[in-house]
Amino acid sequence: MTDIPATMQAIDPASAGGPEVLVAVERPVPVPGAGEVLIKVAAAGINRPDVLQRKGMYPPPPGAPTIPGLEIAGEVVAVGAGVMPELVGQPMCALVAGGGYAQYCVAPVGQCLPVPASLTMVEAAALPETLFTVWTNLFERAYAAEGDTVLVHGGTSGIGTMAIALGRLFGLTVIVTCGSDEKCTSALEIGAAFAINYNTHDFVAEVARITGGAGCAAVLDMVGGDYVPRNLQCLSEDGRHVSIAVLNGPKAEVFIPLIMMKRLTLTGSTLRARSLSFKSLVADEIARTVWPHVEAGRLKPVIDSVYSLSDARDAHARMDSGAHVGKLVLEIT
Structure with a gap:
């Protein structure tokens, strides 16, 4: 003892x-x-x-x-x-x-x-913290499954790097956003399929280009604020949007007809x-x-x-x- x-x-x-x-x-x-x-x-x-x-x-x-x-x-x-x-x-x-x-x-x-x-x-x-967070939000709340393409913001954060790692293990195509070309390179080395520099590229347009206009099955968002309506544009039909933080602010204005037409699900959680x-x-x-x-x-x-x-x-x-x-x-x- x-x-x-x-x-x-x-x-x-x-x-x-x-x-x-x-x-x-x-x-x-x-x-x-x-x-x-x-x-x-x-x-x-x-x-x-x-x-x-x-x-x-x-x-x-x-x-x-x-x-x-x-x-x-x-x-x-x-x-x-x-x-x-x-x-x-x-x-x-x-x-x-x-x-x-x-x-x-x-x-x-x-x-x-x-x-x-x-x-x-x-x-x-x-x-533990990032594993529990990504598992409960990306795989349980967003129902990400093998073959899905998902968008994850903050690609080189603890959450982002865990999402990349779990995505690789469970057959997801993970698109991430990062704030510099150097961080994009790091995210790709870690295993992201695509990395978008949000300071030099419009991530909505890039997601459309990468997915051939189809969009993503899910978005894992820690930014909030004005990212939310842009995230919704990135989603495919029946897509799922999960909020886990609000670094850019707790309020967002969304276009409800887009949610209706695409049959989107907006959810979120704290741990x-x-x-x-x-x-x-x-x-x-x-x-x-x-x-x-x-x-x-x-x-x-x-x-x-x-x-x-x-x-x-x-x-x-x-x-x-x-x-x-x-x-x-x-x-x-």
Whole structure:
């Protein structure tokens, strides 16, 4: 049994602000409740919601830690009531509602997945948030299936690179948009079928050209705002539009007759505030359908760079710059 200290190092900003508020402080080690495990964190993934939380724009849901961090990987060191004690000592990655930027973090056992030998802890920590998000939105809400062509914005983001990887595994033709020719090249190297520089080309016209005017079966959109009506123009008949973020604004004006004529479906979701039971069901589905690819080494996250916990501010500064390709990860000792 690993000796568990009373306190730990964590990032828990006292106030909202820029990356400079991310300073390591001492916090009590959390205690796992019923149905939870305590993980000694080896690595924690960084995601856009962490940035919004840091800025004071995305408060944690009720009951979640104020410590940011939505995905972790490490070793189980203690279990709560109702959890098999045999899990102690097992390497796990997990989707959590917060608390990841710390040396220890509690996670619902239903949201944990075993870390196979094919992954490093850094790679394992970079999987849960984007994998759960892309799986639930592109494959479940948008019903993307083998042979479909899909459009994904933010092609070199964590979400974009995961969508490309899953698309390749499950027979999708993935078109992405990126903000520079260099990022387009990176997206193509990662496995996108087509990459459109949205600063030099009209992505609506490019999608029409690429698809011969047929359009895409689905659009995965994190931009919102004025992208939404343009996205709808990219969709084929019976196409599906899924919103997962609103970086360009929460409101859009759409042409309703286009929705009617093409029989389009507009949907969207958030993940962090969803119920434990829902996220556990997603974990079960991912364990069955995706995890065999992970175990076989066919699915790995794209890692941009790795930082220590004490350098979390530098990691967020890189995310703020938009220069990253793939995931940023904190390695925690």
